[in-house]
Amino acid sequence: MGLDFSVIPKYIDIILLGCAWTIGITVAAAILSFAGGIVFAVIALYAPWLIRQPFRFFEWLFMGTPLLLQLFLIYFGLVQIGIDLPAFVAGIIGLGLHFAVYNSELIQTAILSVDKGQMEAARTLGLSRTEALRKVVVPQAVRAVIPPIGNNMIALLKDSALVSVIGVSELTLSAQRAIGATYRPFEFYLLAAACYYVINLAMEWVQRKIERRISISR
Amino acid sequence: MTDQTNFVEIRHAQKSFGTLEVLKDISLSVERGQIVGIIGSSGSGKSTLLRAINDLDPLTGGEVWLDGVQVNQALSHRQYEKHINQMRQQVGMVFQHFNLFPHMTARENVTMAPKMLKGLSQAEADKLAEEQLDKVGMLERIDYYPSQLSGGQKQRVAIARALAMKPKLMLFDEATSALDPELVEEVNHVMRKLAEEHMTMIIVTHEMDFAASVCDRVLFMDQGVVVEEGPPSLLFTNPTQTRTREFLRKHLEGAK
Ligand SMILES: Nc1ncnc2c1ncn2[C@@H]1O[C@H](COP(=O)(O)OP(=O)(O)OP(=O)(O)O)[C@@H](O)[C@H]1O
Ligand SMILES: [Mg+2]
Numbered sequence: 001m002g003l004d005f006s007v008i009p010k011y012i013d014i015i016l017l018g019c020a021w022t023i024g025i026t027v028a029a030a031i032l033s034f035a036g037g038i039v040f041a042v043i044a045l046y047a048p049w050l051i052r053q054p055f056r057f058f059e060w061l062f063m064g065t066p067l068l069l070q071l072f073l074i075y076f077g078l079v080q081i082g083i084d085l086p087a088f089v090a091g092i093i094g095l096g097l098h099f100a101v102y103n104s105e106l107i108q109t110a111i112l113s114v115d116k117g118q119m120e121a122a123r124t125l126g127l128s129r130t131e132a133l134r135k136v137v138v139p140q141a142v143r144a145v146i147p148p149i150g151n152n153m154i155a156l157l158k159d160s161a162l163v164s165v166i167g168v169s170e171l172t173l174s175a176q177r178a179i180g181a182t183y184r185p186f187e188f189y190l191l192a193a194a195c196y197y198v199i200n201l202a203m204e205w206v207q208r209k210i211e212r213r214i215s216i217s218r
Numbered sequence: 219m220t221d222q223t224n225f226v227e228i229r230h231a232q233k234s235f236g237t238l239e240v241l242k243d244i245s246l247s248v249e250r251g252q253i254v255g256i257i258g259s260s261g262s263g264k265s266t267l268l269r270a271i272n273d274l275d276p277l278t279g280g281e282v283w284l285d286g287v288q289v290n291q292a293l294s295h296r297q298y299e300k301h302i303n304q305m306r307q308q309v310g311m312v313f314q315h316f317n318l319f320p321h322m323t324a325r326e327n328v329t330m331a332p333k334m335l336k337g338l339s340q341a342e343a344d345k346l347a348e349e350q351l352d353k354v355g356m357l358e359r360i361d362y363y364p365s366q367l368s369g370g371q372k373q374r375v376a377i378a379r380a381l382a383m384k385p386k387l388m389l390f391d392e393a394t395s396a397l398d399p400e401l402v403e404e405v406n407h408v409m410r411k412l413a414e415e416h417m418t419m420i421i422v423t424h425e426m427d428f429a430a431s432v433c434d435r436v437l438f439m440d441q442g443v444v445v446e447e448g449p450p451s452l453l454f455t456n457p458t459q460t461r462t463r464e465f466l467r468k469h470l471e472g473a474k
Contacts, residue, residue, distance in 0.1 A: 120274055121317035121376075125331035125383055126307035128299060135330060139321050217321045217363050 005187055011178040015188070018174025019195050025092055025170060026157045026199070032096030033156065034149065037103025038138060044108055046133070062101040068162055070094050075166040091163030091170075099156045106148050110141035143214050150207035157199060171195055223283045225250040225418060226271070226387060232279030233266055233442075240266045241277070242442040251416040255429035255450070258439035259465060264422045267439070268389050271420070272309045273302050284308065285386060307335060310380030314392040316372040318364040324351060324375045325360045328382045335383075350378040354408045370401030377408055388412065390421040394428075426469060430454050438462045 008015075043055050062070060075090035085093070114137050122132035164173035175192035179185045224247035233241035240263045248254050256264045269275040271282055273290055282289040289305050291298075319327050328350050329343035338346065351357045354374035364372055373393055380388060390409065394402045406428055412419065413432045423429050429436055430450040437447040438457070446459045457463050 115317070117313060117315055117317035118319065121311075121313065121319070122331075124272060124274065124306055124309070124311040125379070126303045126335050127331060128303055131334060135334065136319055140319075143321060214321075216365055218365065 003187060004184065007182050007184050008187060008191060011182065011188070014174045014178050015171070015191060015195065018169060018171040018192075019199070021088070021169055021174075022157070022160055022171040022195075023199060025088060025095065025163060025168065026153075026160050026203075028092045029095035029099065029160070030153050030156055032092060033099035033103050033152070036096060036100030037107050037149070038142065040100055040104035041107035041111060041141075042133065042138070044104060045111060059101050059104070062098050067094065067098050067159055068165065070098055071162060071166055087166045087168045088163070090166060091160075091168050095156055095160060095163065098159075099152055102152050103145075103149055106145045106152075107138075107141055110144045111137055113144070114140050140218075143218050146207070146211055146214065150204070150211075153203060153207075154200060157196070157203060223286055224248060225252075225285055226420070227283040228267075228271070228280065229283070230280040231267065231270060231277050231282070233263070233270060233275065234278050240442050241270070243280070244442075244444055245280075246437070246444065248418060248420065251418055252435065253413055253419045253421065253433050255433035255436040256420065256422045256439060257424070257426065257429060257436060257465075259468075262439045263442045264439055265391050268311075268391050268420060268422050271387075271389060272306050272311060274311075303335075307331075307383050308386045310377075310383060310385035310388040312373070312376055312380055312388070312390045312393045314395050316364070316369070316376045316396075318372050318376055318379070320364050323361050323363055324356060324367070324378075327364070327375055328379045331379075332382050346382055347378075350382045351375065353381065353411070354378045355404070368401060369397045370404045373397065373405045374408055377405075377412075381412075386418065388417055388419045390419065390423070392422055392424060395424060424469075426454060426466070438465065440465070 040055070040059070043051060044059070047055065071091065071094040074094045075085065075087060078085060078090075118136050118140065119129075119132050122136040123129070127135065160170060161172040164170055164176070167173075169177070171192050175188045178188045182188070226246075226248035228244060228246040231241050231244040231246075232239070244267060256267065258264050266275050270277045271284075271289065273282070277290055284305060285308070287305070289302070291301065293301055319330070322330060325344070325347040328347045329338070332338045332346060333343050347360060348357060351360050354377050356371060356374050356378060359367060359371060359375075364375070367375065377393075393409070394405050397405065402425070406425075409419070409421070410432055421429065421433065433450055435447060436450045436453045438445050438453065438459075438461075440461050446453060446457060446462045453462070454466065457466060
């Protein structure tokens with residue numbers, strides 16, 4: 001039985017709905033990972049020892065263990081201590097925190113490589129260290145890491161398929177459902193791949209737009 | 219304190235970086251409206267002294283006073299932070315490499331601190347930015363980013379940024395050293411204008427002609443001490459110390 005793409009139209013809404021979930025989860029997790037990355041970077045560099053130490057453990061947990069395990073931990077584990085999250089929320093949090101830790105590494109390096117004169121100029125005007133970090137140093141660091149963070153976000157999109165294991169009907173799981181009904185794995189997996197590719201292109205386009213916008217202010 | 223302090227007063231300033239003693243018992247006072255130049259060879263401690271005045275490089279010994287208030291007083295960490303931020307608002311500083319904030323336009327560079335620290339409204343801030351940028355001849359570039367400006371233009375915006383805090387004292391650390399020769403004059407021009415307005419200034423410079431023309435007093439520093447000081451008419455033409463003569467002679471040769 002060769003390839004037969006004529007089965008696709010009947011299941012196209014499942015696939016499109018899956019696309020919508022994938023986009024939604026990716027965007028939400030990307031925002032969380034970006035904001036979280038900034039907060040984590042500042043904690044890792046400037047928080048008092050008492051906060052930094054437990055934070056190290058948290059960082060290790062998210063960098064040193066499989067994302068799959070982290071998703072299980074958040075979705076199934078937290079229920080035991082009374083936190084019952086909807087699957088898609090657990091997915092967003094898991095993906096978001098996982099990539100926040102990676103973004104944080106990038107942002108930390110960028111913060112440390114902002115010219116020392118920037119902090120000095122801000123302090124000279126009378127800003128406190130915290131104010132200077134917030135208004136002067138961190139915004140510059142964030143601008144500097146937009147390209148590598150963009151790469152992390154592409155990785156995030158691909159890893160969003162993992163949330164299918166906790167039952168979120170995102171693109172990959174939707175494709176599997178369509179395959180279950182039609183026994184046409186090749187067609188639907190190819191279709192899903194094409195969808196990922198298009199979302200990927202859209203993300204790269206957004207990233208290029210952002211980069212162009214900030215290039216003048218670096 | 220019972221004794222009278224000058225507008226700016228440095229008493230027995232001592233600074234070491236580890237075992238390296240960079241400032242050795244320097245005392246200096248500056249009257250309100252006075253313009254003091256500091257010259258000296260590289261590594262003599264000029265920047266360190268200047269940066270001690272607003273505590274960017276805290277002294278390891280001695281006192282700095284500004285307008286009757288001790289800058290480097292012994293306070294608890296928290297109180298000291300408050301105090302020093304307050305003091306720094308009164309002291310403008312201009313750096314060799316401008317240190318403009320690259321992610322902000324000229325307007326934002328000028329208004330960020332006043333908005334944050336003095337609670338200016340956007341309208342007040344805009345007015346302030348226009349005023350200050352006009353003063354340094356940069357009004358038409360008000361919405362440009364630093365990356366779109368030449369070195370001389372950047373430095374003029376940096377001066378406007380410092381002036382926007384309405385400081386009592388301005389510190390210049392080789393404000394023109396990083397500039398192409400043809401851009402030096404536009405910055406010097408702005409500094410001369412400040413001199414005419416009787417802004418109190420301490421100017422570290424390698425430009426002897428400029429120092430001679432704007433400063434009321436010039437200090438020659440070498441190896442962490444003030445070797446000689448006096449009005450430029452005397453110091454440049456008739457120095458009493460051998461080290462000063464040596465320095466000026468070398469400098470003249472270098473300039474040729
Ligand atoms: N943060 C620092 N740590 C260690 N040594 C320092 C530090 N800052 C300055 N120094 C040293 O202190 C000495 C005086 O430096 P300073 O920058 O005050 O000299 P300067 O007179 O301004 O020189 P230049 O004309 O090159 O700017 C130099 O030997 C320098 O290496
Ligand atoms: Mg210097």
